[in-house]
Amino acid sequence: MTKLYNDPARFTEDMLAGFLDANARYVVGVPGGVVRAHRTRPGKVAVVIGGGSGHYPAFCGTVGPGFADGAVVGNIFTSPSAEEAASVARAAHSDAGVLLTTGNYAGDVMNFGLAVTQLRSEGIDAHYFAVTDDVASAPRGDETKRRGIAGDFTVFKCAGAAAEEGLDLAGVLRVAEAANAATRTLGVAFDGCTLPGADEPLFTVPDGQMGVGLGIHGEPGVSEEPMPTAAELAGTLVDGVLGDRPDADGRRIAVILNGLGRTKYEELFVVWGEVSRLLRDRGYVVVEPEVGELVTSLDMAGCSLTVMWLDDELERYWTAPADTPAYRKGSAVTAPAGEARSQDDETVAAATQPAAVADDEGRAVGRLVARGLEAVAAMLADAEAELGRIDAVAGDGDHGRGMVKGSSAARDAATEAADGGAGHGSVLSAAGRAWAAKAGGTSGVLWGALLTAVGARLGDTGTPDAAGVAAGLRDGYDALVALGGAAPGDKTMLDALLPLVDELDRRVSDGASLGEAWRDAAEVATAAASATASLRPKVGRARPLAERSVGTPDAGATSLAMCAHTIAECFTSVGQGDI
Template structure:
């Protein structure tokens, strides 16, 4: 657990600020993350890595010559938002382009892909390589669905080296992809980790047992087996990875033995001794092994083994020098830092006031709805985290709380400027996506923006306009996230909510009653997700564990729309009293 913190919601930002303060000669703070202190050399591809906080030295600690040019840093165990990724990439991009590379998780893919689209639209060449090294997260026939764990380091090292050689963006991306295709990892855990501010671990492992195939976000293991001796553990790790040897791979391998937080150097060396013996007995030649902490999970007690099967080019990359706050190898020249140490966030968009009092009043109603959602999420944040921890990473409650706090504040600022409902909701959606990150942050941001764009600011919307706006949000969320009813996501609650609202409005029912009925339908549907198996996201590898537990995204959506129903009813009651 975390003993040193102020407000858990500010933990990631305060940690990043302290990290930069400790390494000002190597890194600078940029909006959304950190970048090398010196500008990217002209004509050099910028390698941008990233992911959630809580994994140091991944990702900020790997920024520096020979490795990444910048890291987009999300909140704890949550992907950075598209806005963060875009801002970080812009801070280091050159005419040579940008490579985005990160572990393959649903939220990261959504947000990095959205940022890539924006970068390309602005004329910045951009390619992506997702790391898929974890052999336990999907079968060998579905490698594209595997998540990225400590194998991130291998891919990042190769990408950074290729960029330093002055290679083209296509060449850098191709070599990084080749490294990913030849990288395999497996992890085990002896105990779970606890998020900052939480009073219990995300999962527990029975005494004398070991969870095999856990994730670096606190996802529990796929199997639980008796805790073996170090030599037996090493034999199991080696055997499992050798069974996944890439076709045509030679006999030279890079090795990473990674501690996940509580297993320290001496124990890792004991394990590595047996691993090295096993690999050599299998006829493999070990090249520059790395034994230490490279992708952690707070205080999780666990280890992982990564193998990168080398060819001539990959070996050059693996052996190349690098100099970052947390990873140093060989001798490398470090460029002199820029004069500025921080690129401050900027927001040049001016809020335009609504043209009529009626439209401004609609903006106030929209803001009060967001305040109601804020209160509902705050009261249930722990329960949402508990639901998420059953088969996921346990951060859903915290992520929702960060997102709705930002959305509420953005909506309030828009109301103070006299904005209508459209502006209030679009700015709230953007703030939610930016501060929450992760899959839910991206989806809520996209949904709120769709509602705001459909409603506009011209006048107070009637029930038909509201129903159509909710239907537009449903369509936007499904198009963006690719989920459908039955996948055990928030879509399972959103679809019946939108459908019921449209049907009730079509029947001539007033908005408050229609919304209450739709919220009831969403609540029923959210409870019914307990009978479903997840088909998407971090919970998918642990689908059986989630059976009997409702989806946290569906539950939080039902909580939100139920809170809005009460806010709308209160608004109507006040209006009637005033009239």
């Protein structure tokens, strides 16, 4: 159980505040995460790591000389927003570019990818790289679909050391790619973890059983086996990792035996004794192994074995000194750091948006859009518990909270924009940016992209017609597909969005009014959302045990259909004549 918190909704903020206070020698906070207490020196690439929190010391615990320059800190098990990633990258950046890197999860890939686009538009040279070390999450040949788990540590460490050594951005990216290509991890879990404020664990492993290949948020594993002895477990882990060894199978390896939270150091050492013997028996030389908690999952019981096959360059980076809040190695005497930061200075100005020119009609529709978002936010606030319940069957139960955070931020931004005289396009874009920034996670970035795309299509003048709205929604769907991470049939919100868009198109082409067409499209979306109950989520995505979720609809598809209905009611209440 995660037992200690004040307001569960503020757990991450409270955690971060305490972390910064305890580690003021190392880090200062910036919007979206943390950066080193000294500015990145000129000429040095900044390495920014991240992802959701709940994995301490990953990720903010390894910011410091020899390791990361900054860490983006999302909510527990939830990707940070693109705006948060860009904010931390800006603060960490000196003049030589930024490598942003996370484990390979749909939400992180989208949000950090968007952040790179944003940073480049600001003239900052930025690249993104996703770690794919988990052999259990996709078969050989499909390595790019694998999740990132404890191998995050070897890859981030090598990239950080390479940047410290002075490599340019292309060089640091190359080292990250090489470290990732040389790294394999297999994990097991014996018991689930509990989110702050939750009464039940996120997932469970049956008593006396072990989930093999279970991800660090309870994502699907390969099999369940009877609980082994320490020696048997060592055999399972060593066989699993070595069975997937890369072609360049050198004799020198870096090894991590990682505890997930509740499995303690004493137990890890018992297992390590067996692992070390097996690796030696097979002719490997273990270089400076790490046995301990490096990438955790709150109080989850379990552990994982990571092997990175070393060449001279990777060995140099693996053994290089580091000095961070949670990981210190050797004498981290590095090239002189930049000037000290003060926490007070570290505010990043929000990017200002150029004002668009709206006409009276556009401003009137903008106010209607803001009212529509108010209705959506109110509906979602009522539905939070139900959406959380649905999501908890197959996910981490935070969908309801994410949708409420996002929609209420969108409502506030839309109201402010409309009150300021913005047209409907700008109101929708402001709402989209706010949704993505405040909700985080996968649903946040998707909803943000959807609203922004519709807004861009509609513009700020005149009253949009049914065909324009349908085209805007099609743009939004295309934007979501382009963000990657899912296709129709993967049991996501796309499974409701595509039928909605298709039906809207069809009815509008038949000559229906926008209100009529939308009402029918919302019905179709609801049916499609229900039908996701029969789908099985695609393995390799950040989704818990596939088996469990069959029979329950997808929470993202469900909430999309609910929003469509609320908007349909808005059309009815404002009357067909208004639009």
